[in-house]
Amino acid sequence: MSYGLYISSEGAMSQEKRMQTIANNIANLDTPGFKREVALQMARHTVSVYPLGEVPFDTGLMTDIGGGVHTIGTHTEFKQGTIAPTELNTDLAIQGDGWFRVRDVANGEEFLTRAGHFQVDRDGTFVTEWGRSRFQLLDTEGEAVTLPMAESKTWHITDDGVVHDVGVGRVQQIALVQPDDMKTMVKIGENVYRLDIPDGTLGYQDIADEERPRIRSGHLEMSSVNPSTEMIEMIIASRAVETNVKMMHAQDEATGSLLSRVLRVA
Numbered sequence: 615m616s617y618g619l620y621i622s623s624e625g626a627m628s629q630e631k632r633m634q635t636i637a638n639n640i641a642n643l644d645t646p647g648f649k650r651e652v653a654l655q656m657a658r659h660t661v662s663v664y665p666l667g668e669v670p671f672d673t674g675l676m677t678d679i680g681g682g683v684h685t686i687g688t689h690t691e692f693k694q695g696t697i698a699p700t701e702l703n704t705d706l707a708i709q710g711d712g713w714f715r716v717r718d719v720a721n722g723e724e725f726l727t728r729a730g731h732f733q734v735d736r737d738g739t740f741v742t743e744w745g746r747s748r749f750q751l752l753d754t755e756g757e758a759v760t761l762p763m764a765e766s767k768t769w770h771i772t773d774d775g776v777v778h779d780v781g782v783g784r785v786q787q788i789a790l791v792q793p794d795d796m797k798t799m800v801k802i803g804e805n806v807y808r809l810d811i812p813d814g815t816l817g818y819q820d821i822a823d824e825e826r827p828r829i830r831s832g833h834l835e836m837s838s839v840n841p842s843t844e845m846i847e848m849i850i851a852s853r854a855v856e857t858n859v860k861m862m863h864a865q866d867e868a869t870g871s872l873l874s875r876v877l878r879v880a
Contacts, residue, residue, distance in 0.1 A: 629852075636851060640841065649838055651690050692796060698836050700833060707830045740759040761777070761785065790820070793817060
């Protein structure tokens with residue numbers, strides 16, 4: 615294969631992966647708690663099999679020739695999205711740094727999320743659903759947040775995350791935690807994260823009372839995606855794909871012309 619054709623095809627495929635990431639961001643414009651993702655791209659150091667950094671540049675050898683560009687993964691931007699009011703007091707938004715702890719009802723596995731669109735089920739437990747999974751909101755003791763009376767209409771949630779019921783007073787305090795290392799956060803689905811850490815370690819810390827961010831009942835944190843930014847990025851990526859495809863056509867025509875000349879001479 616022509617080396618130029620190889621470089622151009624690599625560039626086109628890399629930009630297509632970038633477009634897929636951007637398209638996923640746009641598709642989740644209205645997903646509560648969704649965090650924008652950015653495709654990470656880098657230049658290949660060499661066409662050879664040598665690992666990056668093993669062979670120096672400026673040797674005058676084939677190793678000086680770049681290997682094009684490729685996508686190595688995605689990076690999640692964890693900045694806070696817009697806090698929007700709703701008409702449901704079961705909707706919760708964290709004003710500041712922090713994450714809700716939730717537990718998968720099916721297998722008991724715990725996850726972290728900032729998507730606070732909860733509801734109270736028939737047992738009085740605060741739950742939320744993503745896809746086919748059902749999750750319970752947890753308190754500071756790791757127990758599901760549950761109203762003493764499932765049909766109670768006299769409960770409310772304070773800014774410090776305490777669930778109060780007029781009939782019984784304080785019920786439970788909603789857990790807010792902060793991961794030890796954001797690089798360990800692995801997205802599961804649209805807005806739920808698990809911690810990629812060794813077994814036997816938590817990977818997060820409970821936020822101290824004096825540092826706890828405000829929990830706003832009747833509000834939701836919306837997606838952190840900016841539609842204008844994503845559309846501009848989509849245009850840039852699509853034009854990059856188009857440019858690489860044109861280069862592939864040019865390389866193909868040049869190769870065909872060269873073969874025609876060689877055959878004529880022969």
